[in-house]
Amino acid sequence: MLGVVSVPAPMNYKTINQNSAHTIKTEHLFMSHILEVKNLKKYYATQKAVDDVSFGLERGSIFGLLGPNGAGKTTLIRMITGIFFPDEGEIIFNGKKFDPINDVVHIGYMPEERGLYKKMKIGEQAMYLAQLKGLSQKDAMAQVKDWFLRFEMQSWWNKKVEDLSKGMGQKLQFVTTVLHEPKLIILDEPFSGLDPVNSNLIKDEIYKLAQKGCSIIFSTHRMEQVEEICDHIILMNKGKKILDGSVKEVKQQFKENLYSIGLEKMEHINGSAAFEAIGKNDHSLIVKINPGHTANEVLQHFIQQNNNITSFNEMLPSLNDIFIKLVEGTPLTRQFEKITD
Amino acid sequence: MNKIWLIIKREYITRVRNKSFLLSTFLLPIVMILFIFGSVFIAVSTKSKAKIAVANDPGYFKNSIKSDSSSLSFDFTTGVDSLNYAGKGFDAVLYIPSGTSNNYAIYSQKQLGLETEARIRDKLNKAIENNLLQQKGIHKETLDSISKQTKDAVELNNRVLDENGKVKEANAGLAYGIAFGSGILIYITMIVFGAMVMRGVMEEKTNRIAEVIISSVKPFQLMIGKIVGIAGVGLTQFLLWIILIFTLTSLAGAFIPHELLEQANQVNNQVPGGMQNNTAALKFLEIKGILGTANWGLIIGCFLFYFLGGYLFYSSLFAAVGSVVEDAQESQQLMFPIMMPIIFAFIMLSSGLNNINSPMMFWGSMIPFTSPIIMMGRIPFGVPWWQLGLSMALLIAGFLFTTWMAGKIYRTGILLYGKKASWKEMLKWAFKKS
Numbered sequence: 001m002l003g004v005v006s007v008p009a010p011m012n013y014k015t016i017n018q019n020s021a022h023t024i025k026t027e028h029l030f031m032s033h034i035l036e037v038k039n040l041k042k043y044y045a046t047q048k049a050v051d052d053v054s055f056g057l058e059r060g061s062i063f064g065l066l067g068p069n070g071a072g073k074t075t076l077i078r079m080i081t082g083i084f085f086p087d088e089g090e091i092i093f094n095g096k097k098f099d100p101i102n103d104v105v106h107i108g109y110m111p112e113e114r115g116l117y118k119k120m121k122i123g124e125q126a127m128y129l130a131q132l133k134g135l136s137q138k139d140a141m142a143q144v145k146d147w148f149l150r151f152e153m154q155s156w157w158n159k160k161v162e163d164l165s166k167g168m169g170q171k172l173q174f175v176t177t178v179l180h181e182p183k184l185i186i187l188d189e190p191f192s193g194l195d196p197v198n199s200n201l202i203k204d205e206i207y208k209l210a211q212k213g214c215s216i217i218f219s220t221h222r223m224e225q226v227e228e229i230c231d232h233i234i235l236m237n238k239g240k241k242i243l244d245g246s247v248k249e250v251k252q253q254f255k256e257n258l259y260s261i262g263l264e265k266m267e268h269i270n271g272s273a274a275f276e277a278i279g280k281n282d283h284s285l286i287v288k289i290n291p292g293h294t295a296n297e298v299l300q301h302f303i304q305q306n307n308n309i310t311s312f313n314e315m316l317p318s319l320n321d322i323f324i325k326l327v328e329g330t331p332l333t334r335q336f337e338k339i340t341d
Numbered sequence: 342m343n344k345i346w347l348i349i350k351r352e353y354i355t356r357v358r359n360k361s362f363l364l365s366t367f368l369l370p371i372v373m374i375l376f377i378f379g380s381v382f383i384a385v386s387t388k389s390k391a392k393i394a395v396a397n398d399p400g401y402f403k404n405s406i407k408s409d410s411s412s413l414s415f416d417f418t419t420g421v422d423s424l425n426y427a428g429k430g431f432d433a434v435l436y437i438p439s440g441t442s443n444n445y446a447i448y449s450q451k452q453l454g455l456e457t458e459a460r461i462r463d464k465l466n467k468a469i470e471n472n473l474l475q476q477k478g479i480h481k482e483t484l485d486s487i488s489k490q491t492k493d494a495v496e497l498n499n500r501v502l503d504e505n506g507k508v509k510e511a512n513a514g515l516a517y518g519i520a521f522g523s524g525i526l527i528y529i530t531m532i533v534f535g536a537m538v539m540r541g542v543m544e545e546k547t548n549r550i551a552e553v554i555i556s557s558v559k560p561f562q563l564m565i566g567k568i569v570g571i572a573g574v575g576l577t578q579f580l581l582w583i584i585l586i587f588t589l590t591s592l593a594g595a596f597i598p599h600e601l602l603e604q605a606n607q608v609n610n611q612v613p614g615g616m617q618n619n620t621a622a623l624k625f626l627e628i629k630g631i632l633g634t635a636n637w638g639l640i641i642g643c644f645l646f647y648f649l650g651g652y653l654f655y656s657s658l659f660a661a662v663g664s665v666v667e668d669a670q671e672s673q674q675l676m677f678p679i680m681m682p683i684i685f686a687f688i689m690l691s692s693g694l695n696n697i698n699s700p701m702m703f704w705g706s707m708i709p710f711t712s713p714i715i716m717m718g719r720i721p722f723g724v725p726w727w728q729l730g731l732s733m734a735l736l737i738a739g740f741l742f743t744t745w746m747a748g749k750i751y752r753t754g755i756l757l758y759g760k761k762a763s764w765k766e767m768l769k770w771a772f773k774k775s
Binding site: 081105110113115129 | 344348355548549555756
């Protein structure tokens with residue numbers, strides 16, 4: 001197990017993606033989206049929980065659904081899982097209009113608030129949840145055994161959930177979410193409460209599921225995880241989608257033309273019209289390139305100054321910065337408003 | 342459908358396998374049997390004889406008050422008073438007032454009990470009556486022969502006629518017992534199993550598994566699955582109880598000495614009004630012989646119907662309450678409006694059994710809020726078919742309505758956290774267009 005975990009996850013994922021890209025694209029040439037959400041609306045008495053949200057989710061991709069508390073993420077997820085009916089708009093699942101009764105067997109949902117029957121035996125619980133998702137008893141048994149083996153949980157079969165630690169409960173919850181081999185998996189904060197070893201174990205499984213063509217919606221507040229895992233993100237605030245794109249695109253969109261320049265001589269630096277120095281430390285200078293100027297001009301400036309350049313990097317904003325910048329100023333009242341239907 | 346079946350199966354199996362189910366199923370009949378035989382034993386063995394001294398006898402009481410061989414004896418020794426009666430071996434001393442005063446007093450160390458007091462009063466009245474009759478010139482011999490002839494001159498049999506004018510065999514005591522017993526059983530089970538549904542729903546809500554489950558099945562399916570699964574638990578328990586009580590009673594019957602039964606029989610005959618005191622003795626006698634007068638097929642059939650109907654009617658409401666609260670304390674307040682009609686029905690039954698054909702009992706047996714308990718009280722006494730049919734139809738309509746309403750409350754409540762809903766809000770959810 002350790003061997004698997006020690007492989008750096010992002011690298012692992014990229015390899016997988018490159019290998020699988022071809023097959024995924026040819027297989028679903030005409031319907032590359034597993035899920036399409038069109039102008040979805042859900043209004044409660046006191047607020048517009050989801051207000052005209054549209055996006056598409058490609059097969060085999062990992063999709064980050066971000067937003068502050070009360071942004072409408074849970075309501076959106078509940079509509080996609082068939083728990084709520086939208087007031088307006090359309091959900092297309094697997095190329096057809098979403099049918100909550102029959103399509104839910106293709107969806108696996110792990111809510112943020114974990115829930116299991118505390119007094120039920122773990123094996124029976126996994127079997128029960130798998131069968132509720134439409135697996136036959138035989139298939140359910142095979143799947144449960146397979147996943148329990150993979151997560152080294154075989155010896156837990158006759159234990160009760162109340163006897164498990166929080167992390168163990170999380171693992172069980174993850175297993176029960178994915179063991180019916182859903183086409184779409186929705187994970188709300190899947191790593192909370194997990195130690196790094198188990199986090200990596202689950203992260204690894206997420207990559208493997210994506211490789212098999214399973215699409216994953218990943219809702220979290222942990223931006224570093226989003227940067228690491230997600231291909232595509234949307235950001236919601238006050239019920240509206242305010243950002244949509246690949247992680248790279250989003251970062252490009254919000255870059256502030258900041259560069260860090262490693263210099264040999266940090267004393268007596270002269271300014272130039274091309275940039276503005278906004279910070280420095282022992283070996284590098286942070287500059288903001290002024291509009292109408294290029295990075296080359298900045299480099300030329302230092303070359304002319306006869307100051308040796310040791311490094312030059314574009315500083316892209318972290319998703320965390322972008323998130324904070326975009327949602328800052330959201331009145332707290334909204335975050336605490338009770339959602340009633 | 343398959344999913345509802347899975348839910349029913351889980352609800353049923355987890356409960357039936359639970360230790361508390363086994364314990365309550367097997368201990369309760371034993372406790373009941375012990376209770377029945379215990380009270381028979383107490384009724385037989387505590388019938389002690391009261392020895393009463395009569396002081397200040399004007400003369401005629403000595404001849405006309407007769408000692409009662411089994412329970413009362415009167416003694417007219419002079420010189421006994423309220424200070425020394427206990428020392429002379431009496432349980433009480435009776436003072437007869439002089440002149441026309443009716444202020445009779447009896448002194449004792451222990452309460453004599455209502456029954457003994459009533460019997461003494463009867464005897465005194467009779468003695469005074471006899472004395473007055475004699476004063477008016479009727480001789481004691483004439484009086485004795487009249488009272489001998491009038492004793493048991495009338496045997497009153499209540500013959501109930503069926504629709505065809507044929508006489509139905511009826512036993513009022515048995516009917517009363519069945520009515521009261523099944524009423525009580527429906528009352529208890531509706532509350533016990535209703536509360537079980539509520540706790541189950543609350544558990545799913547507080548465990549937060551509800552959201553996981555209803556991303557696989559509809560909330561309504563989850564609610565119905567739970568209600569039906571627990572109904573199965575209830576029916577299993579009834580079945581086991583019937584088997585157990587039957588086996589244990591026949592076993593116990595074989596071991597109880599014959600004379601104890603005779604005595605129980607006597608106790609019962611002497612106090613026809615004292616039903617509550619002697620339900621135990623009566624129950625045993627039912628088994629010994631008069632069971633045949635009741636229409637058991639109808640009673641058991643109706644019992645199962647009204648248990649299920651009443652349970653379905655109320656349990657969905659209990660489920661609705663369970664879906665909006667997060668702990669037991671919160672539920673108390675919301676449960677009150679549900680418990681009230683159940684308790685009210687039971688009070689109605691206990692007061693209405695003496696006048697079974699009253700309009701109150703009729704309406705009570707029609708309205709679904711009270712009909713499971715009240716109709717079960719009426720059935721042993723005979724109910725016209727149209728009334729039974731109407732009551733059943735109304736109950737079915739009633740539970741379809743409450744289930745539909747509760748389903749809508751449940752759907753909203755089960756995912757709502759951090760806020761306690763009031764009945765007003767719940768009703769708003771129930772009647773909101775989806």
